[in-house]
Amino acid sequence: MTVPKGAPGREGTRLISALEKCWAAIQAQHPEVPHVLFVSGTGIPKRGTEKPRRSKDAPRRQQLVTRGHHWADRWALAEDEGRLAELFIAGETVRDGGQAILQTALHEAAHALAHVRGIQDTAKGDARWHRREFAQLAREVGLQPPAKSAKPLGFSNCTLPEATLKKYAAVVRQLDGAALPALGTDEEQAETEPPETTPPGGGSTNGKRQTIECGCKPRRRIHVTPKILKGGGILCAVCTKPFTDPTAEAAQGDDELTGISHQPEPPAPDAAPTAELPHPRPGELAAEGDSSMRMQP
Template sequence: MSGTVTAPLVGAIEAAWKAIQAQHADVPEVVVTLGSGTQKQGMKLGHFAPDRWARGEDRVHELFVGGEGLARGGAGVLGTLLHEAAHGAAQTRGIKDTSRQGRFHNAKFKAIGEEFGLTLDHDQSIGWSVTNVPAPTAARYAVEVAALDAALVAYRLAEPTGAGRKSNNNGVSAQCECGRKIRVSRSVLDAGPIICGVCEAPFEAEEE
């Protein structure tokens, strides 16, 4: 993207983040990055990554925004920013709000997300992660939504993900939070949680 597209877009995202910080003092500073959100397991709209950037002796968190999700417009992007800001607040508060390598959003995340004005629906695979912005929240950030809409003049096209590959008869690889891996049949993994004896987290299937 050219500077005339990128600079206003990043500026609008940063301004919206500052507006969220004004409402919630424990939302931390971030470095905004844009890129592809296409993944084998689904589209990544955003991600909060702690301590990814160095500024002298300090560490700064990263706010990633998936370019494909920009097609949803200002209100949709606001939902992503509020979602990631809730993760940022959890980091500040020392609250573990996810498991399964950050994919599964637990009830603690739901509570913070609702505190930030979101409504969150439950998904069996990712927990309380399905994010919606109700009308009162959109109205609270109306200036920021309008600025995002004005800046969203382009979005990233989704990439092919290789869907339709034949299944692997050798089972699936699963990983826990501490990084240990096992290989089991899909039917065994789907029958119920397999708990790691080290980190006490369930093994989750990896995309292959």
């Protein structure tokens, strides 16, 4: 692990302080933009958080890296001092430098203005979808919204015009020169995450139940999830025998009938002696149409 120069314990303070200075510069240009409380972290969504698909053949919902977000009135201040919005800037955004930080901060400033003015700038059913009202606010704070909305984010993907970049040039230089702590590349983050495991049957077993039965006559059956079954045996209160998977028992019975053994074969000797078979006599050659195996040409 690389130890940063200076005071390592103050790296978080330096990061938040730099973000607050950037926000103050935006407020100087747009006084209506409110105060916020900055937080940071990874913008990469956690595994397993996406909504379950209705069919295993249905496409997965696209997972997007969160560059930042504005959460109105999330933080409570001291008694009778009101609340502050949360403004999140991802560590991956910080990694991309001052221009990326400024562009994300301006994007969230547009959301902050929408809250102050009581404007619905995202869809009620899906907060990811940015409405045309957001595009107007983004243009007001200096961003260039897309000409048309696009799935899955609507008018979200704004760009940073050259005129706005010149206006905040000093802010960008300060952010780049601060050498702020940031998160690594997406590939580096992926290496630290455990690999996804796929059950033998293919696909997820979450929520799928299997039938197990006891030794009663007639047999009593219950339905449980694989997770419950792996947690320990379940005993029947009537016959006192454990509930088992009938399909597994049937497969074992078929193996016994066919003579299939699941025991590992003993290792072959290193140098087993071989004997050369005698050549068959002309009368012993297999007749045409017999059941012997033939190699295909």
